[in-house]
Amino acid sequence: GAGVSQTPSNKVTEKGKYVELRCDPISGHTALYWYRQSLGQGPEFLIYFQGTGAADDSGLPNDRFFAVRPEGSVSTLKIQRTERGDSAVYLCASSSRGGLGIQYFGAGTRLSVL
Amino acid sequence: GQQVMQIPQYQHVQEGEDFTTYCNSSTTLSNIQWYKQRPGGHPVFLIQLVKSGEVKKQKRLTFQFGEAKKNSSLHITATQTTDVGTYFCAGNPGGSNYKLTFGKGTLLTVNP
Numbered sequence: 022g023a024g025v026s027q028t029p030s031n032k033v034t035e036k037g038k039y040v041e042l043r044c045d046p047i048s049g050h051t052a053l054y055w056y057r058q059s060l061g062q063g064p065e066f067l068i069y070f071q072g073t074g075a076a077d078d079s080g081l082p083n084d085r086f087f088a089v090r091p092e093g094s095v096s097t098l099k100i101q102r103t104e105r106g107d108s109a110v111y112l113c114a115s116s117s118r119g120g121l122g123i124q125y126f127g128a129g130t131r132l133s134v135l
Numbered sequence: 136g137q138q139v140m141q142i143p144q145y146q147h148v149q150e151g152e153d154f155t156t157y158c159n160s161s162t163t164l165s166n167i168q169w170y171k172q173r174p175g176g177h178p179v180f181l182i183q184l185v186k187s188g189e190v191k192k193q194k195r196l197t198f199q200f201g202e203a204k205k206n207s208s209l210h211i212t213a214t215q216t217t218d219v220g221t222y223f224c225a226g227n228p229g230g231s232n233y234k235l236t237f238g239k240g241t242l243l244t245v246n247p
Contacts, residue, residue, distance in 0.1 A: 052233070063141075063223050063237030064178060077234060112177060123168075124235065126177040 023047075025127035027113050033133045034103055042098040042130045046115030053096050054124060055088055056112040064112055064126075070096060103134045139226050141238030149246050154211040156241035158224035165227055167200055167207045168235065173220040181209075181222075216245050 026045040034040050046053050051072055056064035066080040073093045081087070085103075090096040100107055110131050114124040140159045148154055158167065166185040170178035182191055184200035184207060191198045197210045207226075211218055221240040227233075 056237075061239070063225070063239050066234055066236065069233055071233075077231075114178075123180050123183065125180065126170075128177050 025113055025115050025125055027111075027127035027130050029130055030128060031131045031133070033135065035135050036103060036105060038103050038134075040100050040103055040132065042100075042111050042132070044096045044098070044113030044115075044127060046094065046096070046113070047117075047125055048094075050115035050117050050125075051093070052116040052118060052122065052124075053090060054114040054116070055096070055098050056114065058110045058112055058129070067098070100132075103132075105134050108132055108134045139224060139236050139238040141224055141241055143241055144239065145242045145244075147244045147246065148214050150216060151213050154214050154218070154243055156209050156222050156224075156243075158207045158209075158226070158238055160205050160226055163204050165204075165232070167204075167224055167226045169198060169207075169209055170223045170225060170237075171220050172223065172240070176220075178223060211243075214243070214245050216247050219243060219245050 028043045053070040055067040057067055058064045068075055068081055068088050069077045070090045073090055085101045088098045110129040112126050112129045114126045116122040116124050142157050166183055168183045169181040171181055172178045182198050187204050188202045189200040195212045199208045207224055209222055221242045223237050223240040225235040225237045
């Protein structure tokens with residue numbers, strides 16, 4: 022696609038519910054990143070995929086968070102038993118290569134946990 | 136944990152004035168990247184600096200990477216209202232070859 026696409030753009034859920042956030046990276050980009058951005062903060066690294074594998078998931082805050090990228094393209098970030106503190110904008114970025122290449126960000130999904 | 140510090144947190148200027156934001160890391164960075172995020176938008180890549188002492192210019196924007204590769208700055212000459220947004224630096228303090236750590240950003244507002 023022309024850019025990184027994230028859906029939904031907004032998600033409102035209730036505490037305790039399960040949510041899935043989708044990221045469709047730029048076609049051909051092998052590297053994919055998930056970040057979380059809270060108000061007034063910079064993006065915070067969550068997980069990095071190189072191809073289908075999660076090369077580094079050290080930024081995931083706890084085991085309620087999980088992400089997959091089964092075919093090396095689209096990725097889904099999954100959050101179980103959501104908590105109010107999970108409310109934030111979840112950003113996805115892709116890069117044409119691993120390493121410190123340019124990361125192209127999607128518009129993000131704004132998650133609100135009530 | 137490893138941090139990239141950025142100052143100031145906020146900066147308000149009159150249109151036409153200059154603006155500078157500074158980025159500091161306690162450890163050496165292999166490179167540093169700068170991003171701009173408009174209000175309500177997402178981070179957009181501006182530039183990447185790799186070499187010690189490197190200086191790059193984009194029209195009214197000047198980016199510098201320190202000699203020790205631990206600090207960087209972004210300077211905007213003669214700000215315009217279109218410059219409004221949050222400017223983030225991002226580096227890899229731990230030497231990671233893929234993970235970026237972002238600063239908290241500097242929010243620039245410009246009074247017309």
